[in-house]
Amino acid sequence: MKVTLSFDNGPEPDVTPQVLEVLSHWGVRAIFFVLGHKLEEPDRLALAQRAHREGHRIGNHTFSHSIPFGELKDPHAAEEEISRTQALIGPLSDDDRLFRPFGGGMLNPTLLNRPAIECLVRGRYTVALWNCVPRDWEEPQGWPLRALHECRNQRWSVVVLHDLPTGAMNQLDRFLAMLHEEGASFSQDLPQELTPLRRGQLIADLTPYSQ
Numbered sequence: 001m002k003v004t005l006s007f008d009n010g011p012e013p014d015v016t017p018q019v020l021e022v023l024s025h026w027g028v029r030a031i032f033f034v035l036g037h038k039l040e041e042p043d044r045l046a047l048a049q050r051a052h053r054e055g056h057r058i059g060n061h062t063f064s065h066s067i068p069f070g071e072l073k074d075p076h077a078a079e080e081e082i083s084r085t086q087a088l089i090g091p092l093s094d095d096d097r098l099f100r101p102f103g104g105g106m107l108n109p110t111l112l113n114r115p116a117i118e119c120l121v122r123g124r125y126t127v128a129l130w131n132c133v134p135r136d137w138e139e140p141q142g143w144p145l146r147a148l149h150e151c152r153n154q155r156w157s158v159v160v161l162h163d164l165p166t167g168a169m170n171q172l173d174r175f176l177a178m179l180h181e182e183g184a185s186f187s188q189d190l191p192q193e194l195t196p197l198r199r200g201q202l203i204a205d206l207t208p209y210s211q
């Protein structure tokens with residue numbers, strides 16, 4: 001069982017520190033997919049800096065996290081969503097610049113659009129998709145069992161969690177204990193099949209994610 005943990009939609013002053021402490025306790029390094037508009041606040045930027053210092057990867061998860069790119073009235077607004085966030089992430093990004101589109105949990109054809117793809121190719125980004133969404137925001141107590149079940153049933157799971165004040169992260173320690181019990185190995189990389197664009201190189205068809 002191989003697992004990549006990702007924490008989306010932060011940083012959040014009331015939650016991210018707790019997540020970092022639990023990860024550090026278990027010696028697990030993860031990926032934080034941050035929102036550009038949150039990084040404009042110094043205390044939240046400081047949390048992203050702390051995560052980076054503690055060995056976590058920082059990925060781009062759009063600036064406003066409001067409209068799937070495929071539904072934008074002005075399709076070129078996607079470029080701004082990506083580039084403005086990346087500028088705020090700055091040196092917290094590693095060479096392999098990760099971008100995760102906004103999409104409400106499901107892989108679908110509204111995740112990307114043509115200007116976004118062009119921008120991602122130009123900027124040599126890696127598109128970071130996922131294959132395990134235990135919907136922690138809906139089931140803040142029960143999500144770990146659902147996630148564990150999915151992790152058992154696939155070779156390499158990229159788990160999407162949220163460092164948001166839903167109460168779900170109070171269960172993170174329990175989830176990591178379960179994974180430890182199962183002998184899971186942890187990675188900060190992503191499987192080939194979940195990175196259709198890798199460092200700007202197209203390695204799979206993007207039409208399932210952009211009409």
Ligand SMILES: [Zn+2]
Pocket residue numbers: 008009061065102103104
């Ligand atoms: Zn999100």
